[in-house]
Amino acid sequence: MSTTAGLTAWVEREKARLLDDLSTWLRIPSVSTLPEHADDCRKAAGWLKGRLDRLGFRVETIETDRHPILWAVGPNVPGAPTVLVYGHYDVQPPDPLNEWITPPFTPTVRNGNLYARGSADDKGQVFCVATALEAVKAASGRVPLNVRFLIEGEEEVGSKSLTKFLTAEPDRTATDAVIVPDVHMVAPGYPSVDTALRGIIHAELHVRTLEKDLHSGLYGGAAPNAIETLWHLLEALKGPDGKLRVPGLYDRVARPTKKELDAWRGLPIKEPGFRKEAGAKALSGEKKFSFLERIWARPTFEVHGIVGGFTGAGAKTVIPAEATAKCSLRLVPNQRAKEVAKLFEKAVKKAAPKFAHVTVNILTTHDPAQSPIDAWPFEVLDAAYREVWKRGVAPIRSGGSIPIVPLLQQRKAPVLLTGIGLPDDGLHAPNEKLTLEQLWKGIVLFGRFFERMGARRA
Amino acid sequence: MSTTAGLTAWVEREKARLLDDLSTWLRIPSVSTLPEHADDCRKAAGWLKGRLDRLGFRVETIETDRHPILWAVGPNVPGAPTVLVYGHYDVQPPDPLNEWITPPFTPTVRNGNLYARGSADDKGQVFCVATALEAVKAASGRVPLNVRFLIEGEEEVGSKSLTKFLTAEPDRTATDAVIVPDVHMVAPGYPSVDTALRGIIHAELHVRTLEKDLHSGLYGGAAPNAIETLWHLLEALKGPDGKLRVPGLYDRVARPTKKELDAWRGLPIKEPGFRKEAGAKALSGEKKFSFLERIWARPTFEVHGIVGGFTGAGAKTVIPAEATAKCSLRLVPNQRAKEVAKLFEKAVKKAAPKFAHVTVNILTTHDPAQSPIDAWPFEVLDAAYREVWKRGVAPIRSGGSIPIVPLLQQRKAPVLLTGIGLPDDGLHAPNEKLTLEQLWKGIVLFGRFFERMGARRA
Numbered sequence: 070m071s072t073t074a075g076l077t078a079w080v081e082r083e084k085a086r087l088l089d090d091l092s093t094w095l096r097i098p099s100v101s102t103l104p105e106h107a108d109d110c111r112k113a114a115g116w117l118k119g120r121l122d123r124l125g126f127r128v129e130t131i132e133t134d135r136h137p138i139l140w141a142v143g144p145n146v147p148g149a150p151t152v153l154v155y156g157h158y159d160v161q162p163p164d165p166l167n168e169w170i171t172p173p174f175t176p177t178v179r180n181g182n183l184y185a186r187g188s189a190d191d192k193g194q195v196f197c198v199a200t201a202l203e204a205v206k207a208a209s210g211r212v213p214l215n216v217r218f219l220i221e222g223e224e225e226v227g228s229k230s231l232t233k234f235l236t237a238e239p240d241r242t243a244t245d246a247v248i249v250p251d252v253h254m255v256a257p258g259y260p261s262v263d264t265a266l267r268g269i270i271h272a273e274l275h276v277r278t279l280e281k282d283l284h285s286g287l288y289g290g291a292a293p294n295a296i297e298t299l300w301h302l303l304e305a306l307k308g309p310d311g312k313l314r315v316p317g318l319y320d321r322v323a324r325p326t327k328k329e330l331d332a333w334r335g336l337p338i339k340e341p342g343f344r345k346e347a348g349a350k351a352l353s354g355e356k357k358f359s360f361l362e363r364i365w366a367r368p369t370f371e372v373h374g375i376v377g378g379f380t381g382a383g384a385k386t387v388i389p390a391e392a393t394a395k396c397s398l399r400l401v402p403n404q405r406a407k408e409v410a411k412l413f414e415k416a417v418k419k420a421a422p423k424f425a426h427v428t429v430n431i432l433t434t435h436d437p438a439q440s441p442i443d444a445w446p447f448e449v450l451d452a453a454y455r456e457v458w459k460r461g462v463a464p465i466r467s468g469g470s471i472p473i474v475p476l477l478q479q480r481k482a483p484v485l486l487t488g489i490g491l492p493d494d495g496l497h498a499p500n501e502k503l504t505l506e507q508l509w510k511g512i513v514l515f516g517r518f519f520e521r522m523g524a525r526r527a
Numbered sequence: 528m529s530t531t532a533g534l535t536a537w538v539e540r541e542k543a544r545l546l547d548d549l550s551t552w553l554r555i556p557s558v559s560t561l562p563e564h565a566d567d568c569r570k571a572a573g574w575l576k577g578r579l580d581r582l583g584f585r586v587e588t589i590e591t592d593r594h595p596i597l598w599a600v601g602p603n604v605p606g607a608p609t610v611l612v613y614g615h616y617d618v619q620p621p622d623p624l625n626e627w628i629t630p631p632f633t634p635t636v637r638n639g640n641l642y643a644r645g646s647a648d649d650k651g652q653v654f655c656v657a658t659a660l661e662a663v664k665a666a667s668g669r670v671p672l673n674v675r676f677l678i679e680g681e682e683e684v685g686s687k688s689l690t691k692f693l694t695a696e697p698d699r700t701a702t703d704a705v706i707v708p709d710v711h712m713v714a715p716g717y718p719s720v721d722t723a724l725r726g727i728i729h730a731e732l733h734v735r736t737l738e739k740d741l742h743s744g745l746y747g748g749a750a751p752n753a754i755e756t757l758w759h760l761l762e763a764l765k766g767p768d769g770k771l772r773v774p775g776l777y778d779r780v781a782r783p784t785k786k787e788l789d790a791w792r793g794l795p796i797k798e799p800g801f802r803k804e805a806g807a808k809a810l811s812g813e814k815k816f817s818f819l820e821r822i823w824a825r826p827t828f829e830v831h832g833i834v835g836g837f838t839g840a841g842a843k844t845v846i847p848a849e850a851t852a853k854c855s856l857r858l859v860p861n862q863r864a865k866e867v868a869k870l871f872e873k874a875v876k877k878a879a880p881k882f883a884h885v886t887v888n889i890l891t892t893h894d895p896a897q898s899p900i901d902a903w904p905f906e907v908l909d910a911a912y913r914e915v916w917k918r919g920v921a922p923i924r925s926g927g928s929i930p931i932v933p934l935l936q937q938r939k940a941p942v943l944l945t946g947i948g949l950p951d952d953g954l955h956a957p958n959e960k961l962t963l964e965q966l967w968k969g970i971v972l973f974g975r976f977f978e979r980m981g982a983r984r985a
Contacts (some may be wrong), residue, residue: 115755172556278807282956284956287954290825299758354749369743372755375838378832379622383560386855397842499739
C-alpha cells in the first residue's frame with residue numbers, strides 16, 4: 070500500500086499536466102439548461118469518458134431525453150468493497166458575463182486559484198476523485214477496491230434522466246458506500262461532511278392582467294398592472310421578515326437537535342465572516358434563527374429572475390399586461406416536496422386578485438435529504454482526513470440541493486457528502502474558482518480514502 | 528368662405544393620396560427614446576417640413592441637443608387672429624413586437640382603421656390639422672388666418688429641448704389660441720376638450736444588495752435578495768388598495784368640483800365599456816373613487832418595466848445582487864412635480880432596508896395642467912364641432928401628460944386640448960390605430976375651425 074507521502078510526491082510531479090487536463094475539460098461550456106449547449110454537454114461527457122477509459126474503466130454512455138449519463142465500472146477486485154462516485158459534468162449558466170474578471174470558459178490561474186465556471190461545481194471535484202485513483206494506481210500498481218462512477222449532465226436542471234435511470238435499474242448501482250464530492254468544507258482547514266441537504270422546488274409565476282399593454286396616462290389608476298400584481302403576490306408569499314406566508318409550509322419542519330445546534334456554534338464560521346464572504350452590508354432573513362440555521366435548516370423562497378414590461382433603454386409609459394418571476398423554494402428535512410408544491414400553488418391562487426390570470430408552473434420537485442453518519446465508511450473517511458488534513462470531519466449541513474441524493478440513499482449504502490471546495494468558491498456566481506492547493510491535497514485525501522477502503526474486506 | 532360640404536368633397540377626392548402621404552410618414556420609425564433611431568427622428572421632421580413648405584409655410588428646423596424642433600410660420604394675414612398648432616413627430620417604442628398583427632412601421636388598413644405606431648399619437652393628428660389647411664386653401668384659395676406650427680421630436684421623452692426653446696424665446700410664440708391635437712374624443716360621436724392633464728415624474732429605482740449573485744442553496748435564508756428587496760420597497764410605496772404610501776403626496780390634490788363630477792356621470796363612457804376596451808377582467812385601484820376620477824383626477828404610481836436576476840431560458844438558482852424598476856408617477860392639478868419628486872425620494876429612502884444600496888433616479892418632472900375653457904376660441908371650436916359632428920364639445924379631462932402644455936399655457940392664450948382620436952386607438956400599445964373616418968371628418972372639422980377663426984378679427 071502506498072502512503073500519503075507517496076501520493077503527495079506523485080501529485081507534485083504531475084501538477085502541470087493535471088492543471089492542463091482539467092483546464093481542457095473546463096473549456097467546454099456544458100451549460101445544461103441552455104439548449105444551444107447540448108453538444109457541449111455531450112463533449113464534456115466524452116472528455117470524462119476518455120479519462121476513465123484510460124484508467125481501465127469500462128465506460129457506458131447512457132443516452133437520455135436530454136444529456137447523457139456516464140456509467141463507469143472499474144476493474145473487478147474480488148472480496149474488496151465497492152464505492153460509487155456520483156458527480157456531474159454540467160454547469161450553471163455563466164451570467165452576468167460582465168462581472169467575470171476572466172471569461173468563464175477560459176480557465177485562468179490567479180493567486181493560486183483556478184477561475185472557471187465548473188471549476189468547483191462540479192468538474193473540478195470529479196476530476197479530483199478520478200485523479201486520486203490514477204495516483205493510487207501509479208503508486209501501487211493497482212486500484213485496491215471496486216469503484217463505479219455515475220456522472221450525469223443534468224444536476225443543475227433537476228436530474229430527471231438520472232432519476233429515471235436509477236428507478237429503472239436499482240440493482241446496477243448496488244454498493245457499500247456512495248461518495249458525493251459536490252459540496253465544500255465548512256472553512257479552510259476544516260474538513261466536513263454534510264448530514265443534510267435541502268430539497269428544492271423550481272417554479273415560475275406568470276401574471277397576465279390585460280390583453281395588451283396600455284398607456285399609463287389614459288388608464289393609470291384603474292387598469293391592473295401585471296408587474297404591480299406580481300409584487301403584491303410575492304409580498305403575499307413572503308414578507309420583509311423573511312417568513313414564508315404559505316399556510317402549512319412549516320408544519321413538518323424539524324428543528325435541528327440541540328446537539329447539532331451546539332456543534333454548529335463551535336464551527337469556525339461566524340456571522341461577520343459569512344456576511345463579508347457573501348458581499349453583503351448586512352444579512353437578512355428570519356431574525357429569531359442563527360444565520361447557520363437560516364441557511365441550513367429553514368425553508369426559503371427566492372426569486373431568481375423577474376421580468377415584465379418595457380426594459381429597454383429610455384422610457385415607455387405602459388401599464389404592462391404580463392410579468393414573470395422565476396423562483397424556487399428550498400425545503401428542509403421532513404418536508405415533502407410534492408406536498409409543499411401543492412401548498413405553494415394554493416397560496417398563490419388564494420393571493421391572486423380576481424382581475425389577474427395567474428399561473429404557477431411547478432418545474433421540478435426534489436425532497437430534502439438527511440444522511441446518518443454512523444456507518445463504517447464514515448470512519449474511513451474521517452481517518453483519511455485526519456491523515457491528510459490533520460483534522461477529522463465535522464458534521465455540518467448544506468443549504469444546497471443535490472436532487473439525486475434522496476434516491477441514492479434508497480440504495481441503503483451510506484452516502485458521504487464531502488468535498489474539497491471552499492465556502493468562497495462562488496458557485497453559480499461570476500468568478501467561480503477552485504483553490505489549487507485544495508485540489509492537490511484532495512487528490513491525496515481521496516487516494517488515501519480509496520486505499521483505506523480497499524484495506525477493508527467487504 | 529368655403530363650407531363643410533366643400534371641404535368634405537375635397538377630402539372625398541383626395542382620400543387615396545392623403546392615405547398614401549400619411550403612410551409614408553408613418554413608415555419612418557421615429558422612436559425618440561432609442562438612440563439608434565435618431566436619424567429616423569430627423570427624417571420624420573424632414574418629411575413634415577416638406578409638407579409645410581408646400582403649404583407655403585416658412586419652416587425653420589431648430590437644432591437641439593437631441594431631436595430637431597420644427598417652427599413653421601404661415602403666410603401673414605393682417606388683422607386676422609393667430610393660431611399656434613402644437614404636436615410631435617416622435618413615437619413610442621413599438622414593443623412588444625410579437626403582439627402586432629401587422630408590423631408597427633408598415634401602415635396597414637383593416638376594417639377602416641389605419642394601423643401603425645404613431646397613427647394616432649401624434650403623426651396622424653398633426654397630419655389631420657395640416658391637411659385641414661390644405662383643404663381650406665384648395666376650397667377658397669387662401670388660409671384666412673395666421674397659423675404657426677410648433678412640432679417637436681421629444682414629446683415621448685419629456686420635451687427637454689422644447690422647454691429650453693420656449694423658455695429662451697417666449698415672444699416668438701405669441702398667439703391668440705394654441706391648439707393641441709394630441710388627445711382623443713371621450714367616445715365615438717362625442718367631441719370633447721380636456722380641461723386638465725396629469726403631470727408626470729419619470730423615475731428609475733435600482734437596488735443592490737450584494738457584490739455579486741450568490742448560490743441560493745448556500746446563502747438562501749440569510750443573504751439579501753435584490754429582487755425581493757425591490758418588491759418589498761414597491762409594496763411600501765403602493766399597496767394592493769391602489770393608494771400611494773408616500774407621505775404628503777396627497778396634500779395638495781384638489782378633488783374635481785361637484786359640477787365636473789356631475790358632468791362626468793353624464794358622459795357616454797361607463798365602467799363596463801371602459802373595462803372591456805382596456806382588455807381587463809376587472810378594474811383595479813382606489814375603490815372609493817369612480818373609474819373616471821381614478822384615471823383623470825388621482826395621482827398614480829406605475830411600474831413600466833422590471834428586470835433583475837436570471838431571465839434567460841431554463842433555471843439558474845441565484846440570489847440576484849441587483850434589480851431595477853422603471854416607473855412613473857402621474858400628478859393631478861395643484862400638485863407640483865418637483866415637490867412630489869422629493870417626497871417620493873424620501874419615501875424610497877425611508878423604506879430601504881439597511882442591507883441594501885437603493886438609488887432613485889428622477890429622470891424628468893412635469894407639472895399637471897389645468898385649462899379654463901371660458902375664452903372665445905373654445906366657442907369657435909364648439910361651433911365647428913356642432914357643424915361637423917352635430918354635437919358640441921364636452922369638457923372632460925385626460926389622465927395623460929403632454930409635458931409642454933403648462934409652458935404653452937404661460938403664453939396667456941387659451942390652450943385647446945382636442946383631437947379626433949378615439950379611446951380604443953391603443954396609444955403606446957401594440958396595434959395602435961387611427962380610424963380613417965375620424966381622420967376624414969377631422970380634416971373638415973379643423974378646416975371649419977380655421978375658417979371660423981379667420982372670420983373673427985384679432
